[in-house]
Amino acid sequence: MKAIIIGTALMLSSALSTEASNGVSSGKTVMVKPVAAQQEIGYFRIHRMANDVSLSWVVSNPAEVECFSIERSFDGVNFYEIDAVGCDGAATQKYRDNSVFPGYLYYRIKVKNADGTSVTSATEMIRIVSRRG
Numbered sequence: 160m161k162a163i164i165i166g167t168a169l170m171l172s173s174a175l176s177t178e179a180s181n182g183v184s185s186g187k188t189v190m191v192k193p194v195a196a197q198q199e200i201g202y203f204r205i206h207r208m209a210n211d212v213s214l215s216w217v218v219s220n221p222a223e224v225e226c227f228s229i230e231r232s233f234d235g236v237n238f239y240e241i242d243a244v245g246c247d248g249a250a251t252q253k254y255r256d257n258s259v260f261p262g263y264l265y266y267r268i269k270v271k272n273a274d275g276t277s278v279t280s281a282t283e284m285i286r287i288v289s290r291r292g
Contacts (some may be wrong), residue, residue: 197273198223201250203280205266212285214254216268221250228269229254234280235265261287 203218218224224246230238244254256266262289268280 161242172237191229194284198270198276198278200268200270200278200280202292203268203283205283205285207285208255209289210257210259212256212259212266212287214256214266214268214283215251216247216280217251218270219250221246221248225271225273225276227252227254228271230269231256232265232267232282233262235263235284238265259287261289263287 168191168223197219199219201219203216205212205214207213214229226243226245229242229244231241232238240255241258242254244252246252263284265282265284267282270278270280272278
């Protein structure tokens, strides 16, 4: 994507310099719309913490995040949202799921951006053998 943006900028720059050196103007105004950076999830990790599951992840562009949807599944296929949390502006985010029970649990994060786009993380699985007491 960077190559396309750079190539477009070079062609635009070349066209504008040719116009300036010829002294001829086409009379057309060229508007260049900035392209928003693609949101990426740098990493997503889960681990057991006492009777809970702790989730942590990093996003590349926290200023563009509207909210995070925390999703869980019992089979790794059918996910449902267990919570939606806002972004505090930091790249690193954390969440603690305190409603876990024995079995296999699958988690993923859906990043919902202010422009309406979304990005979903890879799925992470954890096995809860028993509740610690």
